[in-house]
Amino acid sequence: MKLTVYCARQDEQEALRTQALSRGIxxxxxxxxxxxxxxxxxxxxxxxxxxxxxxxxxxxxxxxxDVGVKYVLxxxxxxxxxxxxxxxxxxxxxANVPAYSRNAVSEYTVMVxxxxxxxxxxxxxxxxxxxxxxxxxxxxxxGSMTVGVFGTGLIGSRTVRxxxxxxxxxxxxxxxxxxxxxxxxxxxxxxxxxxxxxAIIFHCALTGQTRGIVNRESIASMKRGVYLVNSARGELMxxxxxxxxxxxxxxxxxxxxxxPGEASFVHKKMAxxxxxxxxxELVSMDNVILTPHIAFYTSTSIExxxxxxLDNFRDFHDxxxxxxxxxxxx
Numbered sequence: 001m002k003l004t005v006y007c008a009r010q011d012e013q014e015a016l017r018t019q020a021l022s023r024g025i026x027x028x029x030x031x032x033x034x035x036x037x038x039x040x041x042x043x044x045x046x047x048x049x050x051x052x053x054x055x056x057x058x059x060x061x062x063x064x065x066d067v068g069v070k071y072v073l074x075x076x077x078x079x080x081x082x083x084x085x086x087x088x089x090x091x092x093x094x095a096n097v098p099a100y101s102r103n104a105v106s107e108y109t110v111m112v113x114x115x116x117x118x119x120x121x122x123x124x125x126x127x128x129x130x131x132x133x134x135x136x137x138x139x140x141x142x143g144s145m146t147v148g149v150f151g152t153g154l155i156g157s158r159t160v161r162x163x164x165x166x167x168x169x170x171x172x173x174x175x176x177x178x179x180x181x182x183x184x185x186x187x188x189x190x191x192x193x194x195x196x197x198x199a200i201i202f203h204c205a206l207t208g209q210t211r212g213i214v215n216r217e218s219i220a221s222m223k224r225g226v227y228l229v230n231s232a233r234g235e236l237m238x239x240x241x242x243x244x245x246x247x248x249x250x251x252x253x254x255x256x257x258x259x260p261g262e263a264s265f266v267h268k269k270m271a272x273x274x275x276x277x278x279x280x281e282l283v284s285m286d287n288v289i290l291t292p293h294i295a296f297y298t299s300t301s302i303e304x305x306x307x308x309x310l311d312n313f314r315d316f317h318d319x320x321x322x323x324x325x326x327x328x329x330x
Contacts (some may be wrong), residue, residue: 001317003073004028004042005049009267012075015306023310025324033263037062047071047313052078053263056094058086065090071316075309076100076296077155078233080206084328095312095324099154100304101296106158108295109201109231110166112255114142115289116227122286140198143167148197148215149185151204151232152178159201160185171197172202195220199227206233216241225252231295234258239278246287253287257295266292 001024008029020027028045032038032052042048048069050056056072061083064072072087072094080323087094115121118139126133147163148171149156157178163170164184172185172315173193181187190213194200200222204210214237228251230237239260245251259266259279261280275283282288308324317321 001313002026002028002045003047003049003313004030004045004069005040006030006032006034006041007051007053012302012306015303016310019303019306019310023314025310025313034060036060036063039067040305040324042069043067045069046317047073049073049075049309050081051075052081054081055263056082056087058083058089061086061090061092071095072315073309074314075305078140078205079326080233080235082326084326086109088328092321093316094326095316095322096326097305097308097312098100098324100308101298101301102158104164104298104301105155105203105231105295108158108257109203109229110162112257112289113147113199113201113227114231116229116253116255116287117142119286121289125286145169145198146171146191146196148200150174150190150193150200150202152181153203153205155231156201156203157181157309159203185323191221194221195223197226200228201229202232202236206235211235212238214238214242216244219227219245219250222250224250226250227252228254228256230254230256230258232258234260234262235237239282241273243278245284246282248284253281253289255289255291257291257293259290 003025005027008031013029016027028041030041034048034050036059042064048064067285070092072092074082074096075097077096082094119135123135143166146169149160150173152172152174160170160172160181161184171193172181172187173190177187221242242251242254246254265275283290300320312322312324
């Protein structure tokens with residue numbers, strides 16, 4: 001049984017090779033994303049493993065089928081880069097990694113929220129310039145705040161628990177409330193969460209309903225001076241509207257690990273002239289922390305992502321079933 005892995009970063013390759021060996025899986029590794037001109041690399045493989053940099057549409061799905069691929073495995077939780085209907089149309093099956101770490105993204109989220117509250121970016125910059133003066137104003141304490149968590153799946157639920165430990169009053173929104181968060185979070189509507197929260201954290205999937213959920217209208221409904229943290233998908237936010245709100249003070253500060261269309265630049269060294277004007281201006285602001293989609297990036301996550309991806313392949317190959325299979329909505 002053979003698997004072709006696209007976008008195989010150097011740090012992933014050792015984990016993939018070690019774990020594939022113990023599972024009897026032959027690997028073909030490439031650093032390139034899956035594109036129409038390199039589908040042929042997968043010939044002879046029963047499955048391909050991809051990440052968010054590879055977009056699986058009808059053309060790619062047909063080509064994969066034609067070279068003998070049966071399964072498409074994404075090495076992550078989100079699957080908005082995969083057209084599930086097209087994949088199914090050409091007889092392929094796919095799976096994701098629904099959970100790869102109990103803590104990675106949630107720890108990142110709390111870290112950057114605390115950094116925003118303490119103005120850490122500005123303070124580090126001052127000290128680098130040998131300026132040891134006090135901040136212009138005292139910061140807020142996280143434990144005194146009402147924090148909204150938009151999306152309480154496995155990651156969002158963990159963040160709720162962390163915030164509860166800090167003493168926050170936690171508001172939560174999700175279409176499917178989790179009974180185990182009773183006493184830890186108050187479930188409210190999305191509109192109420194936006195209206196009442198001092199800080200809002202986004203952990204939701206990108207869907208037709210959540211795309212652009214942070215826009216000029218929703219920002220206007222938020223408290224003045226709200227803090228925003230996006231650890232989910234860039235397309236949740238209209239960043240031009242966010243930039244204007246940062247300038248006006250409607251948004252006090254922003255931390256985001258994601259950005260729309262990030263596949264063209266994330267995890268690469270870029271010149272400023274190659275980036276859009278909104279992104280360039282956001283990066284320059286002291287009250288903005290922007291990181292290159294690294295919230296997930298821990299050694300634990302890499303080991304688990306590799307293991308679960310390979311187990312998904314083994315399950316499909318051995319039994320024809322996979323607990324993490326993704327299917328198009330009917």
